[in-house]
Every structure is written in structure tokens, then in C-alpha cells.
Amino acid sequence: MRGKKFGDLALDGGIYLILIALGLITLLPFANVLSKSVSVEWAIVSGKVGIFPVGFQLDTMQFVITSEQFLRSLFNSVLIVVIGTVASLLITALTAYPLSKRELPGMGIVIVLFIFTMMFNGGIVPNYLLIRQLGLIDDLGALIWPALISVFNLLIIKSYFESLPPSLEESAKIEGARNYTILFRIILPLSGPVLATIGLFYAVYYWNDYFNPMLYINSMSLKPLQLYLQDIVINADTSSALNGSTDNLMNVPPEGVRSATVIASTIPIVLVYPFLQKYFNKGVLIGSVKG
Amino acid sequence: MRKSSRFVIAMVMASLMVMLLAACSSNNNGENASGAASPAGSAVSSEAGSPAASPEDKPSLKRLGVWQDQDYNAYPVAKMLEEKTGYKVQYDMLPQDWTEKLNLLMASGESYDLVSMFSDMALYSDYAQKGALIDLTPLIDQYGPNIKAAISQQSIDALKVDGKLYAIPTSVTYDINSSILIRTDWLEKVGLQMPTTTDELVAVLKAFKEKDPGGNGDQNVALTGKGDQAMFDNIVGAFGMPNTWNEVDGQLVPRLMDPAYKDYVAFVADLYKQGLLDREYVANKDATAKEKFNSGKAGAIIVHWADIPTISDALTKNVPDAKFAFVPALKGPAGKAGFSSNAGFDRLTIIPKASKHPEDAIKWINASLEPETFKNLAIGEEGKHYTAENDAYTPILPAFNDERNLANNFMSGADEQSYPLYWQARVRKNPVMFEAFDTLNNKQPDEVKIQNVLGLAPYMQQYSKSNQQLEAMVTDYTVKLIAGAEDLSGLEAFQAKYKAAGEEASAKEVNDWYANK
Numbered sequence: 138m139r140g141k142k143f144g145d146l147a148l149d150g151g152i153y154l155i156l157i158a159l160g161l162i163t164l165l166p167f168a169n170v171l172s173k174s175v176s177v178e179w180a181i182v183s184g185k186v187g188i189f190p191v192g193f194q195l196d197t198m199q200f201v202i203t204s205e206q207f208l209r210s211l212f213n214s215v216l217i218v219v220i221g222t223v224a225s226l227l228i229t230a231l232t233a234y235p236l237s238k239r240e241l242p243g244m245g246i247v248i249v250l251f252i253f254t255m256m257f258n259g260g261i262v263p264n265y266l267l268i269r270q271l272g273l274i275d276d277l278g279a280l281i282w283p284a285l286i287s288v289f290n291l292l293i294i295k296s297y298f299e300s301l302p303p304s305l306e307e308s309a310k311i312e313g314a315r316n317y318t319i320l321f322r323i324i325l326p327l328s329g330p331v332l333a334t335i336g337l338f339y340a341v342y343y344w345n346d347y348f349n350p351m352l353y354i355n356s357m358s359l360k361p362l363q364l365y366l367q368d369i370v371i372n373a374d375t376s377s378a379l380n381g382s383t384d385n386l387m388n389v390p391p392e393g394v395r396s397a398t399v400i401a402s403t404i405p406i407v408l409v410y411p412f413l414q415k416y417f418n419k420g421v422l423i424g425s426v427k428g
Numbered sequence: 429m430r431k432s433s434r435f436v437i438a439m440v441m442a443s444l445m446v447m448l449l450a451a452c453s454s455n456n457n458g459e460n461a462s463g464a465a466s467p468a469g470s471a472v473s474s475e476a477g478s479p480a481a482s483p484e485d486k487p488s489l490k491r492l493g494v495w496q497d498q499d500y501n502a503y504p505v506a507k508m509l510e511e512k513t514g515y516k517v518q519y520d521m522l523p524q525d526w527t528e529k530l531n532l533l534m535a536s537g538e539s540y541d542l543v544s545m546f547s548d549m550a551l552y553s554d555y556a557q558k559g560a561l562i563d564l565t566p567l568i569d570q571y572g573p574n575i576k577a578a579i580s581q582q583s584i585d586a587l588k589v590d591g592k593l594y595a596i597p598t599s600v601t602y603d604i605n606s607s608i609l610i611r612t613d614w615l616e617k618v619g620l621q622m623p624t625t626t627d628e629l630v631a632v633l634k635a636f637k638e639k640d641p642g643g644n645g646d647q648n649v650a651l652t653g654k655g656d657q658a659m660f661d662n663i664v665g666a667f668g669m670p671n672t673w674n675e676v677d678g679q680l681v682p683r684l685m686d687p688a689y690k691d692y693v694a695f696v697a698d699l700y701k702q703g704l705l706d707r708e709y710v711a712n713k714d715a716t717a718k719e720k721f722n723s724g725k726a727g728a729i730i731v732h733w734a735d736i737p738t739i740s741d742a743l744t745k746n747v748p749d750a751k752f753a754f755v756p757a758l759k760g761p762a763g764k765a766g767f768s769s770n771a772g773f774d775r776l777t778i779i780p781k782a783s784k785h786p787e788d789a790i791k792w793i794n795a796s797l798e799p800e801t802f803k804n805l806a807i808g809e810e811g812k813h814y815t816a817e818n819d820a821y822t823p824i825l826p827a828f829n830d831e832r833n834l835a836n837n838f839m840s841g842a843d844e845q846s847y848p849l850y851w852q853a854r855v856r857k858n859p860v861m862f863e864a865f866d867t868l869n870n871k872q873p874d875e876v877k878i879q880n881v882l883g884l885a886p887y888m889q890q891y892s893k894s895n896q897q898l899e900a901m902v903t904d905y906t907v908k909l910i911a912g913a914e915d916l917s918g919l920e921a922f923q924a925k926y927k928a929a930g931e932e933a934s935a936k937e938v939n940d941w942y943a944n945k
Contacts, residue, residue, distance in 0.1 A: 179742035184719030206497070262535045269536065351529060355520045357499045368495060368524040384836050386734035387854065387861075388497075 173396035174198055181392045201397040206357065206365060211405070213277065214344060214362040221281045221343040226336050228285045229294055230328075234320050236291070237298035248295075255288045261352070268353055279353040280346060280361070287342070290335045297331040298324060333413050344406045362402045369398050487785050488516040489792055491542040492533070494775070495524040496834050504831040505838045508804060513795035515788065527551065534560050537782040541789040544840055547597070547773035553887035555778065556589035562779045563592040567790040574797040575790070578843040586772070586884040596793060596841035598775040601851040603877045604767045604868040607662045608651070608755040609721070609739070610728040617641035625759040626666050626695065633704040636727040642747070644725045651699065652706040652726040654717045658906035659683065660696065660730050661767065666760030667692040670768040671880045672899065673938065680881070680942050682935070684902045684926055690916060691761070693909045700910050710911050724750060733868060736861040754867045757876035766876045767868070772883030777840035793840045802843055806850040808832045814853055821853040829857065881945075882938070890937045894930030901926060 168188045173181050177192035185191050201207055235241060236248055259267070264283075273279035301324065309319050325332070347363035354360055369390060493500060500506055500519030510516055522529055522545070530545060534555060545551075555561050568575050575596060587595050610632075615622060618635035635641075636650040653660065664670060667688045673680040676687065683689055699705040706712060706726065721729040722742040731739065733754070743750045757765040777793065779786050796805060807814045807821055813828045814821045823829075833854075836842075855865045885891075905922055908914040914922075 179745040182718065182738055182742045183723035183746055184716065185723065261532055265532055265536050351523045351525070352532060364523065368497070371524040384854065386732065388833070391738070
């Protein structure tokens with residue numbers, strides 16, 4: 138009896154160890170870039186930097202995070218993420234709420250129209266022409282307004298709303314609440330987990346988006362962080378036929394600078410996750426409907 | 429209820445599809461119509477151009493340039509050019525990953541007056557053939573005396589598409605890219621001279637391997653390379669194939685079809701077999717190969733001279749008394765030697781059809797090519813940005829770096845006579861790099877600089893279409909031969925496959941042009 142228990146324990150321990158080791162392996166590339174960002178350049182290009190830094194120094198990191206262009210890009214990205222996420226959540230929730238009311242006439246068709254846009258779109262050039270007609274070229278708005286509603290996220294919120302017990306609304310109506318009051322005072326406060334999840338989706342989307350800024354943003358002062366990062370990282374790829382110009386070869390930023398830029402632009406979004414964690418833990422309908 | 433709503437959905441979907449298709453086709457019509465209308469439009473405007481040429485009437489121009497890490501508009505060169513040319517220019521730039529955005533801007537008819545891009549001949553020819561660009565010949569005749577003086581007829585001919593010129597080029601500024609970089613302190617230690625023939629090279633590499641002058645033990649590598657490079661510069665020239673296509677009996681022949689291909693492969697495969705070429709050569713990436721040389725574990729590597737500053741910094745930190753130099757042209761068994769010598773263009777400047785001021789764009793380019801202005805643009809002011817001694821221009825740092833380092837991005841065409849000399853000031857920013865550059869480009873005799881004639885060939889459809897794929901095939905196959913995964917007995921079969929994959933059509937096209945050059 139005892140022996141068996143011990144065997145189980147050992148097995149569990151072994152599995153845990155293996156899984157932890159596997160989990161740590163996924164951190165290796167990150168650790169490598171991190172240690173490159175704080176190592177001296179000659180050690181990096183000599184292949185001496187692995188998981189641990191060689192010749193620890195913070196000058197590269199300081200150079201990167203105090204450069205004017207980096208700070209401006211970071212500011213732009215934060216602005217886009219904050220405005221974009223808040224606006225997207227609001228508009229998506231406002232759209233999802235009526236769509237969750239199956240009994241309203243024509244809702245089925247409206248949903249199909251939304252889904253249609255998931256599968257078909259106009260393509261790059263028509264989109265560009267549209268954005269230009271709207272006067273949004275070289276404007277941060279071009280990165281936010283067209284992306285306000287992601288239909289996928291809309292459907293998730295919609296089905297969450299549908300899962301809320303109808304008795305909540307009924308009792309609110311009996312108390313004399315109007316539709317807006319019901320949405321903002323009852324439905325949304327109960328939707329913390331889904332809003333946090335979708336909010337995170339939106340925030341990550343806005344943060345990671347480099348393609349739209351590449352198309353619509355021309356001024357350096359309006360470039361978000363991902364575009365800045367892409368320019369730096371691609372630039373270093375001297376073997377790429379894209380930029381076969383020798384003057385580019387002579388102006389390649391050092392590997393250390395690139396690593397530091399990657400780290401500096403990853404950390405802010407990683408920091409967001411712990412802050413949203415508490416919403417995921419809370420139960421869905423704590424104490425709203427009894428019985 | 430359910431059934432009927434499904435039917436409604438189907439109807440809505442169908443009608444939306446129809447609308448979408450209609451929108452697409454009307455879009456196409458629109459493009460065709462504008463394409464047909466614009467040649468007439470440009471003809472009218474170039475006629476109207478001459479009376480409007482009063483000096484006061486200078487519109488503001490919009491110029492799109494390649495990516496750089498600083499704002500064009502705030503860079504000192506922008507102000508200098510505005511003063512000298514009298515034109516106010518608003519500069520935009522492409523992202524680093526530029527082709528997609530440029531295609532988008534061209535397709536949507538964004539009204540840039542000038543677009544300066546890297547020399548992508550396929551893209552350029554595509555724009556020209558689709559009627560997206562303005563024919564520059566009449567404009568240059570009328571407004572471009574400096575442009576005419578700066579650009580050679582040879583370059584103009586190479587850029588003609590269907591007999592018309594649509595771009596002003598910045599030609600390449602130097603001949604030779606890369607060679608074998610060798611540790612000269614290792615040479616001293618093993619008591620050998622700088623190799624001058626392929627046999628001597630083998631002897632040197634053998635000594636590197638056996639005597640281990642770097643004290644690296646079993647990590648010692650004589651010559652390292654990367655797995656995506658099958659043709660080793662300098663060595664491949666010693667077998668008479670410095671370029672991707674070389675002349676054999678008056679015809680241009682790609683390396684794989686070259687009679688010398690077998691000899692070259694046998695030579696390099698032998699290096700590999702003897703362990704003189706890095707055992708991990710096939711798996712090496714560019715960075716791994718450099719790491720081996722930088723850390724002092726490899727005695728020789730093939731690199732571009734622009735890589736020298738990084739290599740030099742790292743190597744001297746790892747091995748303080750390390751010295752290195754490029755190996756000059758090696759003589760092969762048949763007495764041949766040579767490097768591929770660059771020909772063609774670094775940048776192209778085009779004027780899109782959508783430009784609102786094509787004449788002024790040409791006038792601006794012309795003004796920027798006025799010799800004094802151009803010199804100021806290229807290297808700045810004497811005493812402030814550079815010092816001159818005969819024809820050697822040395823940059824004054826940091827003024828040159830701060831105010832002229834990115835100046836080449838502002839050029840729309842360059843003087844083919846003077847610019848290569850001005851340009852060397854950029855290489856002189858780093859003395860170690862300049863020494864390496866000088867060995868390859870200024871100290872090598874002219875007969876080993878074998879021009880890559882295809883660099884100046886006009887756009888050739890078959891060649892452009894299949895060239896990249898064919899090159900990849902050859903690299904892949906050659907690496908396998910070198911590493912012993914394939915055998916030379918299969919060469920004929922592979923050559924047949926290669927011909928069928930597009931070489932035959934390309935070779936006909938290339939040689940039709942070459943015969944009438």
C-alpha cells in the first residue's frame with residue numbers, strides 16, 4: 138500500500154519535472170534575445186551569447202529606450218491600444234446586445250451580413266482608396282476606426298449575452314429600467330470575464346498590427362511600435378534581396394540594438410496580462426440570480 | 429419559418445455576390461479608362477510645359493523615397509536642396525519592406541512626382557509596360573542638360589522599355605563585393621605567403637587544418653562558408669565562372685551549363701572531403717559562419733567588404749593580435765582568375781503617371797545634378813564635411829555622419845563619372861573597411877574585374893521570370909555535389925531538367941540580346 142503510494146508520488150513528480158522542463162524550453166528563445174540585448178556586441182557576433190549574457194551592460198538598452206523615435210512609436214502604440222480597445226469594446230458590446238435578442242425581427246439576416254464580412258472583403262487597393270476618400274491616410278484613425286468591430290469577437294460577446302438568464306432583464310423591466318439602463322447597469326457589469334477576454338484580444342490586435350500602419354501611415358512621427366520594430370529588424374537582414382544597396386549594408390544596426398528593440402517592444406504588452414488576470418478568475422454570475 | 433429564413437439568406441448572399449462582382453468589373457473599367465486617357469494627358473502637359481517655365485512658378489513637389497531611419501524632411505540635405513534648387517519638396521518614405529506598399533501606391537494612383545526605389549528591374553518593367561510611368565525622353569531633352577551629361581548612353585539603353593526611357597538611374601558605385609577573407613597572422617604562423625593560385629590556397633588551408641595556428645583543437649576550421657552559397661567568390665572566378673552567366677565561345681552560358689562547372693565542383697568537393705572546408709558548411713547560416721570567423725575558430729571566410737567593421741571589432745576582442753586581409757584574385761588550373769564586377773543600378777527614379785508636375789520633377793532632378801550642387805549633395809562642403817586630396821575624399825566625422833550619411837537617399841540619378849569617387853568617402857568612414865575595400869576594388873588589376881554583363885541588360889521576360897528559380901536550383905544541386913549527397917555522374921540528367929525549367933528559353937533570349945549588343 139505504502140509502496141504504491143510512493144510509486145504514484147514518484148510518477149507524479151517525474152511528470153511534473155518533465156512538463157516544467159518542457160515549459161522552460163519555450164522560454165529559451167526569449168532568454169536568448171533578452172541576454173543578447175544586454176551583452177556586448179562583439180560577444181554576440183562571435184556566437185558566445187546563449188541563455189546568459191556575456192559582458193553585461195545596459196547601454197544598448199538605454200540607447201534604444203531613450204531614442205526619440207522609439208518613445209514616439211511607443212506613445213503612438215499605447216494611444217492606439219487604449220483608444221482602440223475602449224472604443225472597440227463599447228461598439229462591439231452595443232452591437233452584440235441587440236443581436237443577442239433573437240426575437241427581434243430581421244436579426245438573422247443582420248447576423249448573416251456581419252458574418253459575410255468575415256469571409257469576403259474588398260482587398261488591399263479598394264480598402265486603400267476607401268481610407269483615402271475618408272481622409273485618413275497618415276492618420277492614426279486609419280488604424281482604429283476600420284477595426285472597431287471584429288465579427289469574431291462580436292459573436293463571442295453575443296453568445297455570452299444570450300447565455301445570461303432572461304429573468305434578469307425581466308425583473309429589471311418590472312422595476313422600470315429602460316434598455317440602456319439594462320445594458321449598462323445589469324448586462325455589462327455581469328460580463329466582466331468576456332469583456333476582459335475580448336478586451337485583451339482587441340488590445341493584442343491593436344498592439345501587434347503592423348500591416349495597416351505600413352499601408353496607411355507615412356510620417357515617422359505617427360508610426361506605431363510594431364512598424365518601427367519591423368523596419369529595424371528587416372534592415373539587419375543584409376542578405377535579403379529587398380535592400381541590396383551597399384549603403385544599407387554599411388548602416389545595419391548591430392544585433393544587440395535589434396535584440397534590445399525586440400525586448401523593449403514586447404515587454405509592455407506582456408505586462409498587460411497579469412492586470413487582466415483577476416477578471417478571468419471571477420465567477421460569471423456571482424449572486425445575481427438566486428434559486 | 430426556418431426554411432423561409434434560409435431562403436432569404438441565400439438570396440441576400442447571392443445579391444451581395446453580384447454586387448461585389450459588379451463593383452470589381454467597374455473598377456477595372458475605370459482603370460482601363462484612366463490608362464487610356466493618360467498618355468494623351470501627358471502629351472498635352474509636356475507641350476504646355478514650355479510657356480509655363482517662368483522662374484517664379486515652382487510648385488511644391490512630392491517625392492517618395494526608400495526607407496531610412498530618420499525623417500527625410502528634417503535631414504540637413506533636404507534644406508540644402510531646397511536652397512539650391514528653389515523647389516520645396518515634401519518627402520515621404522516607403523517602409524523597409526517596400527514592394528507591397530509601392531505597388532499599392534502605384535495602383536491607387538497616389539500623386540507622387542518622384543519615386544526613388546531600389547533597382548528592381550522586373551518591377552520597373554512591369555510599371556512601364558502597364559503604362560504607370562511617364563516617358564522621360566522628351567522631358568530630359570527639354571529640361572535636362574545636366575541629366576544628359578550625368579547618365580551614360582549605355583545606362584539609358586539598359587533602362588529602355590519598348591524603346592522608351594522611364595527611369596533615371598543611380599549606377600552601382602564599385603566593382604567587387606566579396607572575396608575570401610583570410611587570417612594573415614595564421615599565414616605567418618604556418619610560414620606561408622598569401623596564396624596566388626588555387627593550389628597554393630589548398631596548401632594554405634591544409635596547413636591551417638594540420639598546424640592549427642589558432643589553437644582551436646577540434647573546433648578548428650580552415651575555410652568556413654554558409655549553406656546557401658555554393659559559388660565561392662574568387663575560387664569560382666579561378667575556374668572562369670565569376671558571374672552567373674559567363675561568356676563561352678561568344679555565347680553567354682549559365683554556370684551549370686559551363687564546361688568548367690565540373691572542375692569547380694570537383695575542386696570544392698575535394699576541399700570538403702579533405703576537411704579543409706567547414707564540416708558544418710551545409711548547415712551554416714550566414715551568422716553562424718561569421719561567428720566562427722569572428723571568434724577566431726576559422727582561418728578563412730567569404731564575406732562582403734561591408735561586413736568588415738563588425739568582423740574587425742569582434743575578432744580583435746577575441747584574439748587581440750589577429751590580422752586579416754582579402755585574398756587577391758587566385759589563378760586556377762587553367763590560368764583563369766577573376767571577380768564578378770558589378771554592373772547596373774543601385775536605385776531608379778521614376779515619375780508616375782499620377783504626377784501633377786512631371787516637368788518640374790525633371791527640372792528638380794536636373795538642378796540636383798548641377799555639378800556643384802551634386803557634389804554638395806554627395807559629400808557636403810569641403811572643410812566642413814570632407815577633406816580632399818587629389819581624388820580621394822575623406823569624411824570629417826561626425827559632421828559627415830550627421831549631415832551626409834543618408835544623402836544618397838536624396839539622389840535622383842547620380843553623375844556616373846564623379847559619384848563613384850565621392851562615394852568612396854563613405855567607405856573611408858572606417859579605415860579597416862576602406863583597406864579591405866581598397867584591396868578588392870582599387871588594387872586589383874582591371875583584367876580580373878569581369879563585368880557582369882547581364883547587369884546592364886534590358887528587361888528580358890523569360891530571364892526575369894525564371895532566373896531566381898534557376899539560381900536556387902543550381903545552388904541547391906551544387907551544395908549537394910560539394911557535400912557528396914549527389915554525384916557528378918548525374919550532371920547530364922540534371923542539366924536536362926534545368927534546361928526544361930526555363931534555362932533554354934532564357935539562354936535564347938539572353939544570347940539574342942548579347943549578339944546584337
